[in-house]
Amino acid sequence: MTASANLASLADLYAYAKAEAAAAAKRVADLREQILAAGVDKIDGDRFTVSVSHAMRASIDTTLVRELLSKEDLALVTKESPVASIRVKAAVRVAA
Secondary structure (H helix, E strand, O other): OOHHHHHHHHHHHHHHHHHHHHHHHHHHHHHHHHHHHHOOOEEEOOOOEEEOOOOOOOOOOHHHHHHHOOHHHHHHOOOOOOOOOOOOOOOOOOOO
8 A cells, every 4th residue: 555545544534533523522412411401410320420510610701801901911921832733624536
């Protein structure tokens, strides 16, 4: 198998895994909503126990921070870090 064939296979495997992960994330979100709707703190299954805890979380309103700080002040508290993005789209093949 050539290097380009290996890369093509890698692209397909990545796309399939990404689709499977998205489906699994949706299933987890749906199950989470069912658990929360049950209104209980603990559910004992045959193999696992699920516990529900509630807490308050504080977060910073970044929109308000941007309004309150000057661009210079905002630059002093802004941290940059490298990011890599991988996008997936269906391949378009032209018939020969």
